[in-house]
Amino acid sequence: MEKIILMFAFIVSFTIFAETSSRGEIRLESRVFNDDEVDSTRDEGYGIATSLEVKYENQKNVTANFQLFTRIDNKDDSRNTVFLQEANVGYNFGNVEFKLGPQIINWSATEAFHPVDSVNSRNLDSDFESSEKIGETMIQLGYLFEESSLTLYYFPLLEENIFPANSNRLFLFPNGLVLGEALFLKEDGEFYDGNEAEQWGARFDISLGALDLSIHSISHINRSKPVLIAGVSGNVHPTYIPVVQTGGTIQWPLESWVIKVEGAYFDFQDKVSTIYGDVEQLRHGEAAVGLEYGWNHENGWETSVILEANGITGLDKPQRQSLSAFQNDSLLGVRLALNNEDSGELLFTVISDNERSHEQMYNFKYSQRLTDVWSIKMGARLVDAPYEEAVATGIQVFHNDHQYYLNISRFF
Amino acid sequence: MKNIIKLLAGILVLASLGSLNAETGEEKGYNLSYQSEIFNNGFKGESTVMEMTLINAHGDRVVRKMTSKIKETEGDGDKSITEFLWPADVKGTKMLTWSHKSKNDDQWLYLPALKRVKRISSRSKTGSFMGSEFSYEDLGSQEVEKFKFKFLADEKVNARDTWKIERIPQDKKSGYSRQVVWLDKEYQSPVKIEYYDRKSELLKTGEFSDYSKYGKWFRASTLKMENHQTKKISIINWSKRKLSVQFSDRDFHKKKLK
Numbered sequence: 001m002e003k004i005i006l007m008f009a010f011i012v013s014f015t016i017f018a019e020t021s022s023r024g025e026i027r028l029e030s031r032v033f034n035d036d037e038v039d040s041t042r043d044e045g046y047g048i049a050t051s052l053e054v055k056y057e058n059q060k061n062v063t064a065n066f067q068l069f070t071r072i073d074n075k076d077d078s079r080n081t082v083f084l085q086e087a088n089v090g091y092n093f094g095n096v097e098f099k100l101g102p103q104i105i106n107w108s109a110t111e112a113f114h115p116v117d118s119v120n121s122r123n124l125d126s127d128f129e130s131s132e133k134i135g136e137t138m139i140q141l142g143y144l145f146e147e148s149s150l151t152l153y154y155f156p157l158l159e160e161n162i163f164p165a166n167s168n169r170l171f172l173f174p175n176g177l178v179l180g181e182a183l184f185l186k187e188d189g190e191f192y193d194g195n196e197a198e199q200w201g202a203r204f205d206i207s208l209g210a211l212d213l214s215i216h217s218i219s220h221i222n223r224s225k226p227v228l229i230a231g232v233s234g235n236v237h238p239t240y241i242p243v244v245q246t247g248g249t250i251q252w253p254l255e256s257w258v259i260k261v262e263g264a265y266f267d268f269q270d271k272v273s274t275i276y277g278d279v280e281q282l283r284h285g286e287a288a289v290g291l292e293y294g295w296n297h298e299n300g301w302e303t304s305v306i307l308e309a310n311g312i313t314g315l316d317k318p319q320r321q322s323l324s325a326f327q328n329d330s331l332l333g334v335r336l337a338l339n340n341e342d343s344g345e346l347l348f349t350v351i352s353d354n355e356r357s358h359e360q361m362y363n364f365k366y367s368q369r370l371t372d373v374w375s376i377k378m379g380a381r382l383v384d385a386p387y388e389e390a391v392a393t394g395i396q397v398f399h400n401d402h403q404y405y406l407n408i409s410r411f412f
Numbered sequence: 413m414k415n416i417i418k419l420l421a422g423i424l425v426l427a428s429l430g431s432l433n434a435e436t437g438e439e440k441g442y443n444l445s446y447q448s449e450i451f452n453n454g455f456k457g458e459s460t461v462m463e464m465t466l467i468n469a470h471g472d473r474v475v476r477k478m479t480s481k482i483k484e485t486e487g488d489g490d491k492s493i494t495e496f497l498w499p500a501d502v503k504g505t506k507m508l509t510w511s512h513k514s515k516n517d518d519q520w521l522y523l524p525a526l527k528r529v530k531r532i533s534s535r536s537k538t539g540s541f542m543g544s545e546f547s548y549e550d551l552g553s554q555e556v557e558k559f560k561f562k563f564l565a566d567e568k569v570n571a572r573d574t575w576k577i578e579r580i581p582q583d584k585k586s587g588y589s590r591q592v593v594w595l596d597k598e599y600q601s602p603v604k605i606e607y608y609d610r611k612s613e614l615l616k617t618g619e620f621s622d623y624s625k626y627g628k629w630f631r632a633s634t635l636k637m638e639n640h641q642t643k644k645i646s647i648i649n650w651s652k653r654k655l656s657v658q659f660s661d662r663d664f665h666k667k668k669l670k
Contacts, residue, residue: 021504023500023503023504023524025501053504053524095662097667104527105527106526106527106528106529108528130526133527142667144662144665144667144668146661149665149667151667205666205667207518207666210515210516210518212531212666251530251531252531253516253519253531253532253533253534255516255533256533256536256585257533258531258532258533292533294533294536295536296536296538296539296587300539300540302536302539339539339540339543340543341466341468341474341543342543343501343502343542343543369499369501372474372475372498372499372500373499373500373501375501409501411499411500411501411503412500
């Protein structure tokens, strides 16, 4: 209750200033999965998701941002959630920028695979390609050069992912696993008691002619590649491991092409002994490469073709497959923008595993504006990834979890 | 007799000088356009609110709103930021452009829902801007280096004296084979432009009106673009325009998009 009052006070304090702007969305969501003939899972979901963002910027270079996300599902209580995405204040003096508070950072260069974009924890009960991010509390100090910038980060708090529950058809792990509480591992094999930790990062970003280049290094408790460890009560705990992640991104328009690259080396700490036994995440490199080509039709339509692939180095096949849903995959996408008054857009993508020939995920999506404030989005995601081993890995856990959805949004 | 010879010699000298000084149509078209560009330089920074009305062949209207900031850059194209305000689903989306005289523009798009700054290709010039009859090419910078010119005639448009100039885009990816510009002699800015498609057929006509004076510069408050092939019309109205605004380079830094 105190948190809600504080949030309300925060919003009210924003809106008394004239330099405030806001945007928001109320989304009526419906989704249906094909029947898996398991009584304990929810094959249907109907809910309301809201997002409210308020921004403040005055002439004296003071900024403030607030963004809150909520979802209520009337079929599956485990999907109900509320989390802060932004609640920060900032001050700009000359070329120096200072920001304090939770915010969302997006370091992605590619469209589907995002190996370097690991600052924020995520709500994993959302789009695979673009899951909802949870605000990461940070102190940010940046300096703007003419065509480059250097930003330093300090992350004092630990924020965990939101995992879909067992009843959710997007449950990320093989059936039968019961998730316990998340654990944050220390370098000495102990686990964090509270949510305070010392985590650091730095990023340098430069435009070299048409090429945008960034390099970064971040020393934090990684949330994108958790390890599952068995607890004493039979539960498994998603466990987050300290890592030094070093990498970079490239975005490079060349004529009608845009070349995109992102990659990082994940220098996880050595194996340590814990009360649950030895725990380690394997050191490895991960990269994604993308190409986007667009052209216009005489009738005003615009087509873009997207090709992307990702890969992991330093690990053998079973190790790679235990790491994440997408480890050695390629994506082919076609986007058709109708460029009309309603901004109609059709998107088709297929993600294929490069190592397992019979593992594909198909996505169809259509969106358009209904009026100036209402929009509709509908689509389907089909997963064809049968598994022969005893335990499903990668997107095999979603085999035949075909999903169909229709969302209607009211923007304000 | 000597006087006659002197007179003839004088006429010959004058005639040859005249022929030396005579501009070709191409030179005159370039010079007038260059003169217009020079006249319109020096405003430093400009901010406006834009309202764009889209009218389809049945007369139905929808409105788009955005703000625009432009900063002059010495020796190169301008830098600009357009922030979309309406319709509600694109509110907060921003487009940053660093235009260049002799190479492709640099463009970034900020997507507020993802907090993402995305580098985009500026080669898709022919695409529609927000579903309107304006293409990105129409609304981008129009430096003289991007065209070949030819002066056609002195003409009156709506009782105003203009130079009628043909200009041919140098960019092979342009959506147009040629444009015909009526450049107002006082405003040093176009009052009308005809756009011809790649098949050399008349595609669109843009009419600039309601000019106001800001310092020494003139700016149109209304631009009506009529597509003769689709019968659709788009109208941009500019308001709250300010010139000589002192923007800093960091206002047009991609880090400032968020």
